[in-house]
Amino acid sequence: MSVAGLPELAAAAPLRVAIVAGEHSGDTLGAALIEALRARVPGVHCFGVAGPKMLAAGCEAFASSEELGVMGLAEVLRHLPRLLRLRGALLRRLLAARPDVFVGIDSPEFNLRLARRLKAAGVRTVQYVSPQVWAWRPGRVRTIGASCDLILCVLPFETEFYARHQVQAVFVGHPLADEIPLVVDREAARAALGLAGGRRIVALLPGSRMAEVTRLAAPFVAAAARIAAHDPHCRFVAPMASQATREAFEREVVQAPAAPEIHILLGQVQQALGACDGAIVASGTATLETLLTGRPMVVAYKASAVTAFVLRTLGLVKVRYFSQPNLLTGRALVPELLQEQVTGEALGDALLREMGDPAHVHELLEQFDTVHRALRRGGAALAAQAVIECARGGDAAR
Numbered sequence: 001m002s003v004a005g006l007p008e009l010a011a012a013a014p015l016r017v018a019i020v021a022g023e024h025s026g027d028t029l030g031a032a033l034i035e036a037l038r039a040r041v042p043g044v045h046c047f048g049v050a051g052p053k054m055l056a057a058g059c060e061a062f063a064s065s066e067e068l069g070v071m072g073l074a075e076v077l078r079h080l081p082r083l084l085r086l087r088g089a090l091l092r093r094l095l096a097a098r099p100d101v102f103v104g105i106d107s108p109e110f111n112l113r114l115a116r117r118l119k120a121a122g123v124r125t126v127q128y129v130s131p132q133v134w135a136w137r138p139g140r141v142r143t144i145g146a147s148c149d150l151i152l153c154v155l156p157f158e159t160e161f162y163a164r165h166q167v168q169a170v171f172v173g174h175p176l177a178d179e180i181p182l183v184v185d186r187e188a189a190r191a192a193l194g195l196a197g198g199r200r201i202v203a204l205l206p207g208s209r210m211a212e213v214t215r216l217a218a219p220f221v222a223a224a225a226r227i228a229a230h231d232p233h234c235r236f237v238a239p240m241a242s243q244a245t246r247e248a249f250e251r252e253v254v255q256a257p258a259a260p261e262i263h264i265l266l267g268q269v270q271q272a273l274g275a276c277d278g279a280i281v282a283s284g285t286a287t288l289e290t291l292l293t294g295r296p297m298v299v300a301y302k303a304s305a306v307t308a309f310v311l312r313t314l315g316l317v318k319v320r321y322f323s324q325p326n327l328l329t330g331r332a333l334v335p336e337l338l339q340e341q342v343t344g345e346a347l348g349d350a351l352l353r354e355m356g357d358p359a360h361v362h363e364l365l366e367q368f369d370t371v372h373r374a375l376r377r378g379g380a381a382l383a384a385q386a387v388i389e390c391a392r393g394g395d396a397a398r
Helices: 023-040 052-056 073-097 108-120 138-147 158-164 175-179 186-192 210-230 243-255 269-275 285-293 305-314 324-329 344-355 358-375 379-391
Strands: 016-021 045-050 060-064 101-105 124-128 150-153 169-171 201-205 235-240 262-266 278-282 297-301 336-338
Touching: 016 023, 016 073, 016 108, 023 045, 023 052, 023 101, 023 175, 023 379, 045 052, 045 073, 060 073, 073 108, 101 108, 101 379, 108 124, 108 138, 124 138, 124 379, 150 158, 150 379, 158 169, 175 285, 175 358, 175 379, 186 269, 201 210, 201 269, 201 285, 210 235, 210 243, 210 278, 210 297, 210 344, 235 243, 235 269, 243 262, 269 285, 278 285, 278 344, 285 297, 285 324, 285 358, 297 344, 324 358, 336 344, 344 358
Parallel strands: 016 045, 016 101, 045 060, 101 124, 124 150, 150 169, 201 235, 201 278, 235 262, 278 297, 297 336
Antiparallel strands: none
């Protein structure tokens, strides 16, 4: 008898899977992957760098995923000694553990170098969530191919890019598209948060990393003040990824002039998005969650001054858009504000225009529904099957 099409050997020799997941979004993907792996190979042993969701799913943690929560060139340089020490220690431990397969989830700067060393030592390697090489530094695809046996893509257009460069890749969709219903009950979400009633609600999502929140908290709070001045009855919710980011955001609210009352939550991102009429969102996975929830949004990205200077001077960015809704639809569907454009006035006015145009909102919902259905593929199950096949030496990209 076989398990999910695998030979009986899977039961006799439990699969050993090393997983390194960076921060909150990686932890979510990792937990879903572990649960799907366990459904197919009940004796699977998962270990590596994990967050709370992966721990709850049964992953043995060598380190916390929060340790990889660094973005931007300048920020990485500042944390480089610590990250190098962590990667060196992790490499030694993984080589000693001899996993059947290594899965790096997001965090490509950390994971791809780790994958290359493990692959050279005979370990099969997978990168879950493609680095955005099609957006910038496309020449790096050669390094990815040398480091990974397989790329698990969460965006549908990425596999064509890898095919042109003879790198094995498979589109698995995104587990969030399976988790979030096609139609989200706004009133139920409001009741769950104690915000029942007919007043407009705006969600503020300034990111999961401390660096993001530090840069975006002030303009996001100022945007809330701008919206409140236009609509005094509007309410605001701000779900935070951790206690540390919550405290940082609360400090900004206290210091901001004319800041309205903001219900600051710990977690509960999907409830906040479900309850709202529109959102101001930091670029990243939260923009995909907002799309899947079917809410108008304005997307902001603000790197450090050093990172922004390097990106502009070297011309590294190769795409017209940076937010996932616009990348997925290939058009400027939602407003994107970058660097010095990220002000309270610009963010607030942009969201007011988005929410105040019923025809545009209707178009958004149609486009978002199309993307939602395209990404709804049983992502965790497909990813788990591909990882198992890769570990056993099969061609998961057939």
